Amino acid sequence: MGINGEGIGYAERQVIFVPGALPGEQVVAEVVKVEQRHAVGKLIRVKQKSKDRVEPPCAVYDQCGGCTLQHMSYQAQLEMKRELVREPLSRYAGLKKPPVEPTVGMADPWGYRNKAQLPIVEHKGEVVVGLFQAGSHQIVDVSGCAVQHPMTNRIVQEVRDIAKELGISLYQEKVHKGELRTVVARVGFETGQCQLTLVTRTRELSRKNDLVKRIVERIPEITSIMQNVNPAKTSLIFGDETIPLWGTGDIQERLGDVQFSLSPRAFFQLNPEQTPKLYNLVADAAELTGKEVVVDAYCGVGTIGLWLAPKAKEVHGMDITPEAIADAKRNAKMSGVDNARFVVGAAEKILVDWMKQGLRPDVVVVDPPRTGLHQDLIEALLKTAPKRIVYVSCNPSTLGKDCGQLGKKYEIKKVTPVDMFPQTAHVECCSLLVRKDN
Numbered sequence: 376m377g378i379n380g381e382g383i384g385y386a387e388r389q390v391i392f393v394p395g396a397l398p399g400e401q402v403v404a405e406v407v408k409v410e411q412r413h414a415v416g417k418l419i420r421v422k423q424k425s426k427d428r429v430e431p432p433c434a435v436y437d438q439c440g441g442c443t444l445q446h447m448s449y450q451a452q453l454e455m456k457r458e459l460v461r462e463p464l465s466r467y468a469g470l471k472k473p474p475v476e477p478t479v480g481m482a483d484p485w486g487y488r489n490k491a492q493l494p495i496v497e498h499k500g501e502v503v504v505g506l507f508q509a510g511s512h513q514i515v516d517v518s519g520c521a522v523q524h525p526m527t528n529r530i531v532q533e534v535r536d537i538a539k540e541l542g543i544s545l546y547q548e549k550v551h552k553g554e555l556r557t558v559v560a561r562v563g564f565e566t567g568q569c570q571l572t573l574v575t576r577t578r579e580l581s582r583k584n585d586l587v588k589r590i591v592e593r594i595p596e597i598t599s600i601m602q603n604v605n606p607a608k609t610s611l612i613f614g615d616e617t618i619p620l621w622g623t624g625d626i627q628e629r630l631g632d633v634q635f636s637l638s639p640r641a642f643f644q645l646n647p648e649q650t651p652k653l654y655n656l657v658a659d660a661a662e663l664t665g666k667e668v669v670v671d672a673y674c675g676v677g678t679i680g681l682w683l684a685p686k687a688k689e690v691h692g693m694d695i696t697p698e699a700i701a702d703a704k705r706n707a708k709m710s711g712v713d714n715a716r717f718v719v720g721a722a723e724k725i726l727v728d729w730m731k732q733g734l735r736p737d738v739v740v741v742d743p744p745r746t747g748l749h750q751d752l753i754e755a756l757l758k759t760a761p762k763r764i765v766y767v768s769c770n771p772s773t774l775g776k777d778c779g780q781l782g783k784k785y786e787i788k789k790v791t792p793v794d795m796f797p798q799t800a801h802v803e804c805c806s807l808l809v810r811k812d813n
């Protein structure tokens with residue numbers, strides 16, 4: 376299987392990637408693209424079925440492109456993800472037998488997402504909130520999405536209906552006109568609090584007051600309605616300005632003993648059932664005794680740092696997003712943590728500054744975006760050489776490459792994939808790297 380969940384096979388010795396095909400199957404596929412080293416095929420028919428093939432429950436599975444593995448049994452998905460993590464570790468980090476544990480899965484791998492982030496458009500006279508079909512500008516209505524929490528689906532459906540009733544002006548990408556562009560719905564699984572963010576092209580939003588009034592009437596669970604203004608011609612969701620429309624600005628969420636306050640743009644893990652499992656793996660890997668200085672690099676709203684703080688001497692976190700750091704500071708206060716500090720800035724710069732100021736961390740946790748660690752951070756880690764690095768990654772390929780470099784000084788002891796995104800090919804993992812001369 377490929378990293379996007381495609382089946383990889385051969386057709387007359389030509390390597391061919393076929394989305395929807397599974398290992399061990401024989402399929403009829405139409406070649407739709409030929410690249411230098413491989414072709415891409417569209418699945419027409421399965422001639423010989425894998426035992427792992429299941430009927431995808433979602434009605435728009437073929438069109439949506441959001442999930443890519445609903446046709447594979449959940450157990451097989453978990454095994455495939457373990458393999459997805461193993462492969463780049465042997466390729467880039469030169470490990471003959473990468474120490475990859477079985478993937479930590481969910482008991483019920485549906486309805487797990489706490490946030491929906493969907494464009495709202497007019498399509499053939501209807502208001503549709505959905506995802507663009509892979510490789511096209513055709514929008515598919517996903518308002519009943521099976522991997523979303525039912526509450527985010529409900530908010531999205533209500534906004535869609537109210538926008539239609541009120542004739543709200545909707546954004547048209549082609550001509551860069553219209554007002555409302557994206558609906559972002561977030562729910563706190565533990566607290567039940569709900570946040571709606573309406574992303575608009577303009578500061579003005581016609582019939583804004585009526586829209587807010589109807590939302591509040593129809594969704595009593597809603598606690599926060601915000602407007603984010605994004606005037607740019609861009610595929611990025613959010614702009615720089617966020618205006619409160621109703622209720623509290625942030626919503627509250629709890630993971631274990633830690634309390635979080637979430638502003639609309641702050642990153643927060645999407646799967647609240649799996650997140651504590653991931654953070655417990657980080658805590659196990661860090662092996663804290665209460666004496667350690669811990670750095671939480673790419674800390675977001677402080678989640679991992681605050682999880683570890685009760686067992687550490689002190690925690691130092693940094694993140695490039697100012698709102699996330701503001702949330703992290705508030706979260707520390709709300710959770711009664713007084714041994715953690717959080718600073719705005721690029722991890723690769725801040726860690727070097729802290730080292731110059733004499734900080735010598737025992738454990739560094741890194742949780743970078745999909746692009747992996749910045750080269751300067753890798754060099755700073757090799758220089759400061761903490762005893763342990765705990766690497767949380769959402770991209771096995773950059774994890775493999777970064778471990779290849781860190782391998783100069785570190786042994787990769789244990790890697791545990793965690794299935795944060797069932798039904799998709801994405802996989803998160805927690806890796807423990809221990810200094811070789813330790």
Ligand SMILES: C[S@@+](CC[C@H](N)C(=O)[O-])C[C@H]1O[C@@H](n2cnc3c(N)ncnc32)[C@H](O)[C@@H]1O
Nearest residue numbers: 642673674675678694695696721722742743744
């Ligand atoms: C995968 S998230 C991890 C957040 C957090 N550890 C968590 O578990 O919720 C990556 C974070 O890296 C931040 N980020 C991106 N580039 C960065 C950089 N160069 N330096 C510091 N933070 C960065 C983003 O703002 C985001 O919060």
